[in-house]
Amino acid sequence: MQLVEETPYRFRIDPRGPMRVPGVVFTSRALATDDGALEQVANVATLPGIVRASYAMPDVHWGYGFPIGGVAATDVRAGGVVSPGGVGFDISCGVRLLAADLERSDFHRVAERIMDGLSRETPRGAGRGAVWQLPGDGLLRLLTEGARYAVERGWGGQRDLDRCEDGGAVPDADPDRVSTRARDRGLGQVGSLGSGNHFLEVQAVDAVYDERTATAFGLHLDQVCVMIHCGSRGLGHQICTDHVRRMDETMADRGITVPDRQLACAPADSPDGRAYLAAMAAAANYARANRHVLGVAAGEVLREVTGRGLDLVYDTSHNLARIEQHDVDGDRRTLCVHRKGATRALPPGHPELPPDLREVGQPVLIPGSMGTASYVLAGVPEGDAFHSTCHGAGRTRSRHQAARTTDARQLRRDLERHGVVVRGNSARGLAEEAPTAYKDVDAVVSVAEGAGLCRKVARLVPLGVVKG
DNA sequence: ATGTTC
Numbered sequence: 001m002q003l004v005e006e007t008p009y010r011f012r013i014d015p016r017g018p019m020r021v022p023g024v025v026f027t028s029r030a031l032a033t034d035d036g037a038l039e040q041v042a043n044v045a046t047l048p049g050i051v052r053a054s055y056a057m058p059d060v061h062w063g064y065g066f067p068i069g070g071v072a073a074t075d076v077r078a079g080g081v082v083s084p085g086g087v088g089f090d091i092s093c094g095v096r097l098l099a100a101d102l103e104r105s106d107f108h109r110v111a112e113r114i115m116d117g118l119s120r121e122t123p124r125g126a127g128r129g130a131v132w133q134l135p136g137d138g139l140l141r142l143l144t145e146g147a148r149y150a151v152e153r154g155w156g157g158q159r160d161l162d163r164c165e166d167g168g169a170v171p172d173a174d175p176d177r178v179s180t181r182a183r184d185r186g187l188g189q190v191g192s193l194g195s196g197n198h199f200l201e202v203q204a205v206d207a208v209y210d211e212r213t214a215t216a217f218g219l220h221l222d223q224v225c226v227m228i229h230c231g232s233r234g235l236g237h238q239i240c241t242d243h244v245r246r247m248d249e250t251m252a253d254r255g256i257t258v259p260d261r262q263l264a265c266a267p268a269d270s271p272d273g274r275a276y277l278a279a280m281a282a283a284a285n286y287a288r289a290n291r292h293v294l295g296v297a298a299g300e301v302l303r304e305v306t307g308r309g310l311d312l313v314y315d316t317s318h319n320l321a322r323i324e325q326h327d328v329d330g331d332r333r334t335l336c337v338h339r340k341g342a343t344r345a346l347p348p349g350h351p352e353l354p355p356d357l358r359e360v361g362q363p364v365l366i367p368g369s370m371g372t373a374s375y376v377l378a379g380v381p382e383g384d385a386f387h388s389t390c391h392g393a394g395r396t397r398s399r400h401q402a403a404r405t406t407d408a409r410q411l412r413r414d415l416e417r418h419g420v421v422v423r424g425n426s427a428r429g430l431a432e433e434a435p436t437a438y439k440d441v442d443a444v445v446s447v448a449e450g451a452g453l454c455r456k457v458a459r460l461v462p463l464g465v466v467k468g
Numbered sequence: 469a470t471g472t473t474c
Contacts, residue, residue: 064469090469127471185471196469237470319469399472 001038005029009058009451013038018259019045024053024385026451031058031443033396037067043259044072048267049080051328051335055385057342058447059394059439064089065262068341068395071388076268076323076334081256082276083265084247086338087321089240090194091280092287093231094317095365096295097376098310100224100302104204107224107463110305111421114202115464117301118226119423122200122294124193124468127234131191131297139187143175146285147292147315156296156312162354164315165344168292169285174278178235179242182279186235186286191293195429196399197392198230198468199367200298202421203374203460213360213378213457218313225460226298226310227374228291229367230468231319236283243276268323268336277321277336284320291315313376314363318343318391326386337386345379345389345454364454366445369393369438370430371415373461375445377454389453390445393438402437403428421464430467 003011003025011032013023023041025032037060044066045054051073060069065085074080107114123129132155134142141149147161147168161168175183193200205223208214219225232239247264250272251257256265266272292315299310321338328335346353346362353362364377372393379387397405408427411434415422424430448454 088469093469194469195472198469231469234470241470241474 001034001042003032009447013042015045021045021050021053023056025056025060026447026453027058028447031439031447036062040067041070043263044070046259047072047074047081047083047263047265048256049074049078051075057390058444059341059390059392061395063340065260066338066340069390070340071338071342071385073326073335073337073386074268076336079267080336081265082268082273082321082336083263083338084240084244084276085262085264086340087280088319088340089237090231090319091236091239091283092317093319094287094291094315095367096228096291096315097313097365098226098295098299099218099313100226100310101308102224102306104222104224107202111464113305114302115421115423117305118200118298118466121297121301122193122466123191124195124466125425126195129192130189132293134187134190139183140175142190142289143178143282143285144173145169146288150289150292155293160292160312163312164288165317168288170281172278173281173285175282177275177279178239178282182235182238182242185238186233189233190290191297192233192290193230193294193468194233195425195468197433199370200294200466201227201462202464203227203462205458206373206461207459209456209458216357216360217363217376217457218311219376219458227367227460228294230291230294232283232287232290235286239279239283243279247272280321284317287317288315314365316343316363316365324386339388341391342388343391345377345383345387347379347381347383347387364389366390366441367392368441369435370433370465370467371418371420371462372435372441373459375441375456376458376460377445378457380452380455382452383454384452390448393441393444395437396439397437399432402434403431406431406434420462423465424467433467
């Protein structure tokens with residue numbers, strides 16, 4: 001794939017064949033790799049109604065149809081499509097960061113007790129376990145009311161909603177567009193991590209790049225934090241499966257052709273498109289509630305051991321499509337913005353930000369790979385790509401490759417030698433997430449900042465990890 | 469990511 005260097009951090013793929021717009025890849029000469037993701041960037045550029053460009057963030061890698069680390073916006077009033085592959089199977093997968101009233105130096109003497117407690121109270125792995133057993137009509141309410149329903153039922157409080165994207169619940173969710181099978185899968189999983197790259201980490205603020213913004217976010221140097229990375233479990237997965245199948249069946253009848261069946265799509269303003277968006281919104285609410293109750297459970301463990309609880313910094317999703325208003329070629333347009341492995345990064349002054357964050361911009365939470373740093377970033381005024389930035393380190397090797405070449409016991413020893421207390425789930429799961437299978441998160445974040453997509457606020461390092 | 473192959 002031919003990349004044309006526009007600036008040190010911005011590269012272009014010129015339109016060819018059925019591409020309607022160029023590809024724009026935010027990367028660097030050092031970071032750029034091609035595992036097939038750039039071909040996918042070009043494929044996405046062929047989607048009906050796509051505007052401006054098919055974007056890739058610095059952590060881009062190959063995914064189902066769309067690349068992970070991709071951003072694509074379509075013009076809803078001009079037949080623009082929505083594609084489940086542009087959101088991903090783990091709908092509204094995201095990150096929740098909570099800050100403890102505890103210093104790094106306080107942690108070590110209680111580390112084992114805290115990690116044992118977090119391990120005990122955090123269901124994880126495929127299938128089993130959840131911290132919240134929902135009452136009879138609970139799932140339907142959760143799908144429409146998200147974290148607000150959890151608060152109503154006694155989990156956490158108003159601040160948890162104020163510091164969650166969309167106040168804890170996205171509008172326009174319709175449980176009727178969620179299949180019985182999807183609901184069945186989701187019913188017993190509210191409050192569980194899942195597996196793969198999902199985790200709960202205890203971290204310490206290792207560096208602060210912007211004191212004023214960090215203070216507004218509720219963070220300071222050497223503070224202990226808890227970061228939770230998880231999504232919508234089997235429910236979101238089943239919704240994606242159901243709607244991809246439906247769109248794959250009806251796409252040809254609409255006269256839509258795509259270069260890859262995994263780009264199955266429908267006009268956002270069509271029955272199939274609206275049905276997916278309504279089901280996706282339900283999964284987004286599920287994911288918010290999932291992270292919410294896991295955060296409350298973690299806070300109870302910390303309070304039990306230390307007498308100090310947790311305050312929410314922010315909760316953000318990096319797998320979602322949203323209907324947003326943006327200026328394109330001088331016109332205000334209604335766009336369906338797909339972010340798959342990409343994080344919304346609202347600039348200072350944006351009306352959707354809570355009042356206490358409006359001056360500094362949206363907190364952007366970037367989980368590193370296991371045992372490496374994580375970041376807190378902020379949105380910037382000049383942000384390109386519809387106010388989006390990266391979402392993590394980004395894989396360089398497949399799960400299979402990582403598992404084949406990693407000794408899980410050695411990896412665990414290495415982590416513990418670096419002072420990270422490990423509470424794993426399975427040896428294979430640990431091996432698949434070896435940091436050597438990922439890009440360097442410090443490099444990814446530096447490129448994202450260099451490309452003008454966001455700015456650094458704080459760097460966090462792991463003290464303990466509960467692995468999904 | 470995922471009751472890791474409906």
